[in-house]
């Protein structure tokens with residue numbers, strides 16, 4: 001059986017996205033890299049926009065037919081002020097000072113899908129800098145009221161390679 005690679009979409013994210021699909025739903029893929037999750041969103045008929053600070057990615061996204069915005073998510077001024085979307089995806093990226101701004105992008109009844117490395121990943125390799133590693137329960141503690149936690153995980157995973165991963169799937173309750 002063929003194992004997954006780090007270039008394939010995350011199996012966890014892939015499974016969740018199928019549950020979020022709705023006519024006309026929008027998605028943001030933050031710190032998108034080569035766009036493995038943007039492509040998945042596009043194929044699932046989301047109106048997806050990809051964001052990354054790496055301007056070299058622009059051509060790649062033009063070829064993919066996916067809107068791309070070159071933004072620095074860590075710059076002095078938050079570049080996405082006033083924007084909202086039905087699904088926010090963050091994968092393998094962490095910049096703690098902007099977590100609340102990232103959560104604020106989730107529209108009423110929208111979803112947050114966050115998966116990155118966790119503390120303890122040092123023993124498997126990189127990332128090993130604690131600045132890039134979530135603590136257990138850290139995202140949940142920061143989550144504003146009005147979000148309902150649908151899935152949460154912290155621990156060792158085997159695929160696509162052994163690592164400590166932290167995952168959060170949450171929905172903003174639009175009735176609150």
Ligand SMILES: C[S@@+](CC[C@H](N)C(=O)[O-])C[C@H]1O[C@@H](n2cnc3c(N)ncnc32)[C@H](O)[C@@H]1O
Nearest residue numbers: 031032033052053054071072073074091092093
């Ligand atoms: C490890 S890659 C993850 C890519 C993608 N999310 C994935 O899981 O395949 C981290 C990405 O974060 C982007 N990045 C790093 N710092 C950033 C910043 N300040 N603003 C926007 N993107 C940033 C990098 O350019 C890179 O594409």
